Amino acid sequence: MAVDELDTLILRLLIEQPRTSVREYARILGVARGTLQARLDRLERTGVITGTGPALSPAALGHPVLAFVHIEVTQGHLDEVGDALAAVPEIIEAFSITGGGDLLTRVAARDNAHLEDVIQQLIRLPGVVRTRTEVALRERVAHRLLPLVESVGREAAGRAARKP
Missing domain, CATH: 1.10.10.10 (Winged helix-like DNA-binding domain superfamily/Winged helix DNA-binding domain)
Known part of the structure; x- marks a missing residue:
């Protein structure tokens, strides 16, 4: 437009x-x-x-840990894994991507233990092969x-x- x-x-x-x-x-x-x-x-x-x-702040809502979780998906299961991600409240966004992995999610967690629980929940989803997580240390550009x-x-x- x-x-x-x-x-x-x-x-x-x-x-x-x-x-x-x-x-x-x-x-x-x-x-x-x-x-x-x-x-x-x-x-x-x-x-x-x-x-x-x-605009809401996950940190102010008690979820100050921000992580980016890359998810590798079994071929042919991208849509079903993408749909399953919508049921995980800690996932703020999810995108299909190129490069290393099939999906990139932005996850908000209460602390590192909670983040680990969310990652374990993702790993158990049918069609998920593996995950790779990067924790954000500080926002540089809002x-x-x-x-x-x-x-x-x-x-x-x-x-x-x-x-x-």
């Missing part, structure tokens, strides 16, 4: 001021409320905006999208400026 300069400004506001009303966003941007709402609807419909819920949004906006502005 093509994101233009106004979309970029809207996305920046959503990231920086998530609790602001649509009316206030429109005022800040100097556009009609209906224009802003139409843009928001399009950004949601096309999958650019995927949610509006709060999850962020604003730099990407701004880059996309600059590219859109550059394309618009080059059009005759």
Whole structure:
């Protein structure tokens, strides 16, 4: 989906001021409320905006240990293992990957013993051959999208400026 300069400004506001009303966003941007709402609807419909819920901290929820668990799966069992991962509450995300392993999961645990219990649960899943775990020591770059949004906006502005 093509994101233009106004979309970029809207996305920046959503990231920086998530609790602001649509009316206030429109005022800040100097556009009609209906224009802003139409843009928001399009950004949601096309999958650019995927949610509006709060960002939560696993650490603040009592799960400060973050680990990345690579899972190797028996050929032909990727879908069933992927489905089984959804039943493990400590798995925050899971992706099919290339390279060393078939799945990469992000796991939150209360402590190292709890992490070991989660890994043992994963190893027992039918179709799992082996796992490899990497424990995160410190977050160096927090999850962020604003730099990407701004880059996309600059590219859109550059394309618009080059059009005759």
